[in-house]
Amino acid sequence: MSNESLDPVLDTARNHATRYLHGLATRHVGSRHGRDEMMANLRTPLAVSGEDPSAVIDLLASQADVGMTACSSPRYFGFVIGGTQPVALAADWLVSTWDQNAGIHVISPFSAAIEEIAAEWMLELLDLPRESSVGFVTGGQMANFTCLAAARHNVLRRVGWDVELDGVAGAPHVNLVVGAGAHITIDVAFRYLGYGTRSLNVVESDGQGRMRADRLRDLVATLDGPTIICAQVGNVNSGCFDPVREIAQIARDAGAWLHVDGAFGLWARASAELAPFADGIDLADSWSTDAHKWLNVPYDSGLAIVRHSADHRASMTSSAEYLIQTHGVERDAIDWVPELSRRARAIPIYAALRTLGLDGIADLINRGCARARQMAALLGQDAGVLILNDVVLNQVLVRFANDDDITRAVVAGVQKEGTCWVSGTTWNGHAAMRVSVTNWATSAEDVSRSASAILSLFRGLH
Incomplete structure (x- = not known):
């Protein structure tokens, strides 16, 4: 060529x-x-x-x-996937054009500066401790992995074990605590870190998928030694929030590390209207989120945020004689993420944050939640439709005729008909339709048109 x-x-x-x-x-x-x-x-x-x-x-x-x-259609309601804003798409085109390896500062001072500024803005936007360090990773999976690697380093360091030098084999036992509604990426992150899923202590959740703080307190009282607790804000089905303030107090009393998986729920911190749901999140030790979900930037946009930057850096950093690293004021991204060779993924985030500002981002989040409430209200008008969750965020769980087969048939019919796209799930042992509203372009008309198509398919089945 x-x-x-x-x-x-x-x-x-x-x-x-x-x-x-x-x-x-x-x-x-x-x-x-x-x-x-x-x-x-x-x-x-x-x-x-x-x-x-x-x-x-x-x-x-x-x-x-x-x-x-x-997936970028304003009527895509399947998984929690946000459509890309035009400015973020344009910035991402330039990222591919510039073809920068953002791993170390010497290759691209521009990319390093963008990361540093975007990190500062994210901490301000989400009102998290300003001393926290931020790593720009591929998505929620690697964000959880990175945060939990920092957690593993911290809790083992405090009992005299250097996991980076000596590994997991022979290390002191670490108690791993998760809620019954935890996302699968938490399980996978622990697997990557050398902990089998059989070692997880699972805490009962309530009917909405929230971790029960009383059950957590009872469990923690039986544990001894290093402990990592994983809470969740934004259940992948119901959108609910764990009671993080209570959980944080339990973790603090036990000397445990608290990680919050907030792939999309953490964005509630950007909205004065929704922030009360996310009360106490700032008390945690680490947080993971995805910018592609609700900031609506392209994929490859996860964020790993750690209050204790020394633990974060120690768990991630690597060096070699041939690399030109600063280990000082200048930012080498390799200190904060698992990859060396990587695209300059913070640039679209910077572009979106700068374009929208604090008010624009709050409006983006609020509109998505308003559209979810609209969808629930329209579908719930039919006597044969059950809304299964408290619509506190952007997720709507729907069941049709209180019947598994009919519910699955409606989901399949909607996907085939094409007006919109929704996904199926299982909730409390029963089939359900899951509607996720996360696209900046979704309008009230999009929701109305989609609800009509869904109800028409349902009514045609019985």
């Missing part, structure tokens, strides 16, 4: 991108083709001489149009 071919292929990509974005408001939300069609249309012997780059982009765009769910 020569410089002469640069403009045509980029123009081709831009035309496809703008056509896709402009069509989101009206397009079928779900995918139309599955694996067999995709493989038939995309698989070919690898060419000896290669192919025209613009033709390859045309092929990719044509198959993506029918072979993927439009």
Whole structure:
């Protein structure tokens, strides 16, 4: 590929991108083709001489149009996925164009400065301890891993064990405490850190999925030695918040590390209206969240936030003779995240924060919650529809005719019909539809249109 071919292929990509974005408001939300069609249309012997780059982009765009769910659609309510804001998308295009490895300062002082500023802004926005350190990771999974690695370092250091030098084998036992409603990424993070899931102490949750503080207190009283407690704000099904203030006091009394998994619920701290739900979160030792979920920036945008920066750095940092690291005032991202080679993922976050400001972000969060309440109200008008959760945030759990088969049939029908896209789940042992509202572009009309389609499908089944 020569410089002469640069403009045509980029123009081709831009035309496809703008056509896709402009069509989101009206397009079928779900995918139309599955694996067999995709493989038939995309698989070919690898060419000896290669192919025209613009033709390859045309092929990719044509198959993506029918072979993927439009997760950025304003009527996508499946998993907790936010559609990308235009300014964040534009910034992300530039990130790929600049092609910076943001691992160490010497490669890109620009990227390092952006990370430093975005970290300061995030702590202000979420009103978390300003001395906290922030690592920009891929998503919620690696955010939880990073925070819990810092937790492991801290609790073992306090009993005289250097886990980075001596490993987990032979280390003092660490009590790992999670709620029954904890997200799967907590389990996986502990697995990555060398702890099997059988070692988890699981605390009972209430009917909304909140960890029961009284049960936690009883459990902690039976434990001895280093302890890590994981709380959650924003249950992936109900959107509920664990009683973090009570949990934090229990953790403090026990000398335990408290981690808060706040993939999307932590953003409630940015809204004066919703902040009371997140009371006491600032008392924790670490927090994880995802900017792609509710700041609506592209993927690869998780944040690991740790109150105790020395523990954070000790658990993550690495060095080698060939690397030019500062270990001083200048920020080397490798000190705070698992990766060295990585894209400059803080740039879209910086762009979104600077464009929206504090008021704009609060409005973004509040609008999503208002649309969730609207969806619950519209669906709940039908006598055969049960709203299963207290709609405190952006999640709505729905059951149809109080019947598992009918509920699953409605979910499948909605996904196939295409007006909107929702996901199915299991809640308290029964099938449910899960509606997640996290897109900046979702309007009241989008919700009204989607609710009508959902109810029409339901009524057609009985």
